[in-house]
Amino acid sequence: MKLTVRTTGLLSVFGLLTANWFVTPVMAQCVQADVSVQYNISGSKEPTERTNDVEMSQEGTCRGNASVTTGVQGNVGGTRQVRQTRVVRHRIENRDNSHRYSGGSTIQIQSNPAIDVYNPADNLDY
Numbered sequence: 001m002k003l004t005v006r007t008t009g010l011l012s013v014f015g016l017l018t019a020n021w022f023v024t025p026v027m028a029q030c031v032q033a034d035v036s037v038q039y040n041i042s043g044s045k046e047p048t049e050r051t052n053d054v055e056m057s058q059e060g061t062c063r064g065n066a067s068v069t070t071g072v073q074g075n076v077g078g079t080r081q082v083r084q085t086r087v088v089r090h091r092i093e094n095r096d097n098s099h100r101y102s103g104g105s106t107i108q109i110q111s112n113p114a115i116d117v118y119n120p121a122d123n124l125d126y
Contacts, residue, residue, distance in 0.1 A: 030062035030092055030106040036071040038084045039115040043122025046081035050114055053087045058106040060094030067092055079122055 034056065040048045073084045092106055 030058070030064070031066040031109065032056045032058070032090055032092060032106055033066070033068045033109040033111075034070075034088055034090060035068065035111045036073075036086060036088075037113055037115065038073045038086065039117070040075045040082045040084070041117040041119055042075060042077055042082060043079040043119050044081055045118070048075075048114070048116050049081060049083040051085050051087075052112050052114070054090065054110055054112070055088065056090045056106075056108045056110075058092045062092055062094050062106050065092070077119075077122055 034054050036052065038048075038050055038052060067090065069088050069090055071086055071088070073086060075082045075084070
C-alpha cells in the first residue's frame, strides 16, 4: 500500500514538473461576431420577406480583440406580409504594425435566426 501511494505521489510531482515542457504558448486571435434575431408573429399567411446582409472583413493582423454587432427586428400583429431588411458591415482594421507578436486570422461567427409564428387570433372579426 505504501508503495502505491509513493508511486502515485512521484508521478504527480513528475507530471507537474514536466508539464511546462509540453505546453506551447498560445496567442488569442480576434473574434468578430454578429448576433441578430428577426421575428414575425402575425396573422399573415404570406411568408415574411426577409434579408440579413452581413459582411465581415479583416485587414492586417489581429490579436486579442473582439467586436460584436447585435440586432433585433420584430413585428407583432397584423394580417399583411411583413418585410424585414438588415445590413451590417463589420470590419476590423489594424494599422499598427509595431507590435511584437504576429496575430492570426480572425474567427468570424454569425448567429441569425429568423422566426415566423402564425397567430390566427389576428384574423378574428368581432
